[in-house]
Amino acid sequence: MSISNFHTTPPALPAFNVSTALLASEVPAGAAGAAPEWIKITPRGTADTRDGRVYLFDPEKLVARFKADAIDLATDIDHALALRATKGEKADAIGWVKELKAQPDGTYARVEWLPAGKATLAARTHRYVSPTFHHTEAGEATWIHSVSLVAAPALNMPALASALPGGPGEAPATVRQALGLDAIADDAACLAAIGELRAAFVPIGLFNDAVATLNAANGTIAELRSTDRKRKVGELIEGALRAFKITPAQRAQYEALCQTEAGFTHVATLFANTTPMFQPSGLDQRRPDTGNALETPEMLAARAARYREAQAAAGLALTHAEAVRALTSNPSLGR
Known part of the structure; x- marks a missing residue:
């Protein structure tokens, strides 16, 4: 044609x-x-x-x-x-x-x-x-x-x-500007810059999969941390209760304070520096260890009488109740 x-x-x-x-x-x-x-x-x-x-x-x-x-x-x-x-x-x-x-x-x-x-x-x-x-x-x-x-x-x-x-x-000025190149950049420089951008490109499907995997992993980690914190807080509070450093009524308050890492550290330090508020009461069917067999009421009364006599000889008059309180605080007295 x-x-x-x-x-x-x-x-x-x-x-x-x-x-x-x-x-x-x-x-x-x-x-x-x-x-x-x-x-x-x-x-x-x-x-x-x-x-x-x-x-x-x-x-x-x-x-x-x-x-x-x-x-x-x-x-x-x-x-x-x-x-x-x-x-x-x-x-x-x-x-x-x-x-x-x-x-x-x-x-x-x-x-x-x-x-x-x-x-x-x-x-x-x-x-x-x-x-x-x-x-x-x-x-x-x-x-x-x-x-x-x-x-x-x-x-x-x-x-x-x-x-x-x-x-x-000769690359258009708008292309050079978009790529952050100087005014004298030619096609080769622009294509090289585009190649670098493409090399760093991540397909959207792969990106979404990575984000989903990361979110799942973060959820698992958060759950493990929560479980571990609950265990640590429980052990800390139970230890303070057994040591008579807090009362059962205070438990919820200290558990709330332990919800953050800083709060947990603060409460642990507080417990470490707190002296017990109570002496053993005997309400749990036990008496203080005297190094001997459990003391009966009759034995305590006899020891209180002996202690009163010894104090009277030293010029100090005690009532029976005062002698019992002193013996309770110091089991070695009156023996």
Whole structure:
């Protein structure tokens, strides 16, 4: 298929090494005015731009990449997918490239036109084809992004070209700023920074699994700590009760104070420095250990009498009750 009036122009997409509206060639009319099935989208070999840059097209490589990707290429109007879709604006496809073919004079695409595409071609409002393609630093096209219908050859599209400043290898200022790079950073520096970000990226599924596992582990640890604290608090309070350092009525108060680690340490120190408030009462059916057999009331009364006599001889008169209290406090007296 012969296509004439091939032209070039130099704009570049805000993505790295992607050019749009570089090429524009007129769409050939189909039979009886129908939309053509095959259209030429790139030349073969080099194409010079108006500002002196050179791009290289290898149709065989472009076809091989298209087949490897196994994805239909979108056809749009005025590079809408490359310019507006990246900003979140509406950009619809008007056709789909189903096949690429390498020919002696360039790369051809077989397009399945949607009604909007057929209507645009029939109205003759956009008569030219212009591809958007990714290229290397040296300007060699590596794959086709999309194919557009435009209203004029590329050399007559200054508005589109001027809206996309920067040549190959020059990263947009907004990208450099977003990555925290200086004003002279090129594509290579930006790609290196993006690579570092991607290396640190954790898939959201893996992140959620890790968080769930961590939460479960923290719950188990908290439960173990709670159980251990209850045991330690119980042992501390029981020890204080047995040592007559607190009363049973005070138990709840000290348990509340022990709910934190600082509170537990404070209560333990307090108990360690507290002297017992009571002497053994005998209410538990036991008497103080005298080193002998348990003392009967008769034995206590006899010992009290002897103690009173000894104190009287020393000039100190005691009542029977006073003698009993003294003997209770000191079991060795009166023996």
